[in-house]
Amino acid sequence: MQLKRRKMSRGVAPALGLLTANLLLATAALADPLGPAAPPPVANANINDDTETDLGLTRVDSAVLFYHEANGRVQTTEPMISVAFNSEDGDVLSVKLTSDTLTGATPNGAAPWKQAQTFTTPAQAPGSTAVVTSASGGSSLVTLPGTGTVVRQYTTPAHQLPTDTGFRDQRYAVDAGYSMQWSPESRVSIGGSVSTERDYRSGSINAGYSRDLFEKNTTVSVGLNLEFDQSRPYFGTPTPLTVMSGDAKGGNKSKTVQNIVIGVTQVMNRIWLANLNYSAGQSDGYQTDPYRIISVVDPVTGGPTQYLYESRPSSRFRQSLYMGNKIALGPTFADVSVRAYHDSWGINSITAEINERIPLLSWIYLEPQARYYSQTAATFFHDYLVSGQPLPTYASSDSRLGKFSATTLGLKLGIKTGSTSEFYMLAENYKQSGKSTNPNAIGDLASENLFSGVNATSLVVGFTFAFR
Amino acid sequence: MRNTRIRGRVSGRTLTALALLLSTLTLPACGALGVKPWDHDLLAQRAMQLNTHPHITACHEHIYFSKEGSSGGRTFDGGGCGCN
């Protein structure tokens, strides 16, 4: 029986390709004959190899900062705790509490001199009879003859940077924020914060929007922040450039700060994530430090003739361009960033940072950190004013406004205690360095160390964990 | 924003111009960079996030804000404390 000679259908090859693919697809779905490639998967080979996410988890992160400046200067202890509630779709509600205890001596702005110097500050808050009882170490209460007002006086020995040890402060701050996935490609966030200390209050609100482009390789974001601060000096706000005295001063002063940050985060390649931020901030209102003074010195000897309360402009426009990079080099992760900053007070600065996170074992890593910073002086920065010369409109001797550079060297240690929990610790030294003696300073000031930068060590100890 | 802003010296304007130039240049170029969505394995690592330890970043912001003239960059710069 002769089978009918059916002609072979045309288009065999294309159909065959399809059939083959289906076959391989169907059979490929079978278990791999050899089973998993290697011995049963070991816990993450190294601690950096961790892609756990917080989706659907509540994350608690607590840390304490111990900050200590050399030679008796400022010292703070700052515990903080945050709780973040993560939904499974990326919405995050977070609250953070911070408290900050500050003690120690703060430079009062006067220049050192070859003789001891005595400074007089008010002891009674304006309109109240209460007297500062415990004038902390080194200062004493004196009743001025004639006026009968009680003032606080403290003396700085010769050749020493005048500092006021009368500072004790307790600050409390609450930050809250909510961010949500607005659409598969975009996120929005809103937030606010309140911070109070005995002589300063601050409140801010912020909002942000970010959008993913090019299959999430690029994220553009914009953030706005509006802040309202109120300076409430213990003994009222002194009139700028008036003589330092024990009299009660004026009332409180406030300022507003508006900020915008525009950022682009770009995946450069599989191991490199770059982030470019431009931020601009305008602050208007009272920006002077009510407790700081500036020495007016004798034009010949350089000796202090009087002390004036400092004065700063009432507006400041700041801009900075920041580029951060995260690079995965083999098992280590590098974080390299640079920032250029400029503001309307004449301060230009360059900051460069590098952190290298090196995994030691599967549960521990070390992260050496280094930072270099250098800034130019503000236009109105002076170590001192010269008696007899016309007073400038603005003048301050605050080292934060002077020309200096600083290096930070730190080491962070991370210990993984669970799939989503980690103990972390960072020890760091931050050292500012500037021109200590100024050869062409007036008279004997040339041999005094006018630089009042800090040399601080800080230790942060923290523990974070998450639960469903 | 009150308009009595002190005129920044030239370098202020150049910084703004530089920033705008950079953003206009980088954005279109961004399209060419990047990896396939399934090649984000290293980028998804926890250690690759821009802010792995928020509290440490906050401590740094606080210290540097109160000891230096500049601030900001990574996040909002802002006072929040009458630190001195």
Place this chain on the structure above:
Amino acid sequence: MCPDDDLAPEALTAVPEGFRYCFQAMASPCEVRVDTSDPDLARDLGRRAEAEVRRIEAKFSRYREDSQLSAINRSAGASITVDSETAALLNYAQHCFQLSGGRFDITSGVLRRLWRFDGSDNLPTKAEVRRLLPFIGWRRVSWDGSVLELPKGMELDLGGIGKEYAVDRAILAITGVSDCPSLVNLGGDLRVTGPRRGGERWRVAIESVDRARLTDGLLALAHGALTTSGDARRFLLKNGRRYSHILDPRTGWPVVDPPRSVTVAAPTCLEAGLLSTLAMLQGRHAERFLRTEGISAWWVR
């Protein structure tokens, strides 16, 4: 290609392009070339490929008494539920049967009882062939996608797709665990995972039909697979007429005047194998089939 002998001392040998892992399976010398400088990786990938090839051989070779296929062939008409892999292969064979107008038929294996292609001239008689035809024909098999009933006396033979399927599966076994460029070659049916490091192409030797010249030319291959049908060693010669070992299952007789060998390139080994077999089954019209289908192929008349 690897030495034929079974006693290859160390399966892994270094070659200019990296490493070559040799083994014997499916009655032919097999090699896995891995473009890497890491011998352990090469040995691991080689072993994976070999394990997959042996698994398929153990399951689907009709020469192995303990194979599933042999169990099916002994079922004498009983209904057998087959596992999903066998089902997928039977579906595939069924589609190929329909596509080829009945020319590709996995039930034509019984013809081997009559035909011995040893270069001699002992052809079977027409009567002997006619007596065997009732036991050939996929249409006689009842197959509903999971249960098979093979009539008594009939046999299945995955000869046309077994080796090619093993090559494709071996490639999957490799690409499943590594991006390392590799080549799997089972007795001339070969496939690459992709271009070699640096985008180079693989150089592959094609065994020609002319026994005198071992290799005929080199092919450079960056993607896909290559198979060759036709074989200089298996034919019959009777009063000047050459009978190739390609049998038309519908007639039980060798195909008339096929090319001596056809080599086809395609994305997968299965496609290349099927297309070269189908081309040979066209006999005289092989070249026309290859051209009209736009198949990239090389043949020798």
Place this chain on the structure above:
Amino acid sequence: MPASTPFQRDGLPFRALSVIPRRSALAGLSLAPLLLAAPTLARAAPAEDLLHLDSYRGKVVYIDFWASWCGPCKLSFPFMQRMLSAFHRDDFVILTINMDHNRQRADAFLSDQNQDGLPVIYDPSGQIAKRFGVKAMPTSLVVDKSGVVRFTNEGFFTDRVSAYEAHIWELLSEKH
């Protein structure tokens, strides 16, 4: 019959020819998933008509591209597990395609999720994902009974699970 001529192709003596077919065997061929890159010059067919999953004709197919490092992917597995048990094997098939470069991590992920039910196809080089123009992780494609990709879900959001499920019901209710 002329003596055996060397391999003959377009009359060119055959030397080290690269595999450049005159008219590629794959021209117009609709490659279903697992076809790796076609020979060099073949045009890649557009992603849409690629998915003629012939052997799945008559079934709705849910294809999910995932990786161990992707947070939302982990959330999609319980959903897929539920869908697998919700519909009959003859009507509904789930295929998951793993994009991990490191197989160990994929297997570690699967053993954590104790996912033995869901078939996994390993695609470390992203061939399949490229063919389907995957733009996000995870991406799930819902294919109707005649093999056309009807829904593409980029990302996985738990508050859209009912929408994902509705897609499947819709396609199941269509006549094939």
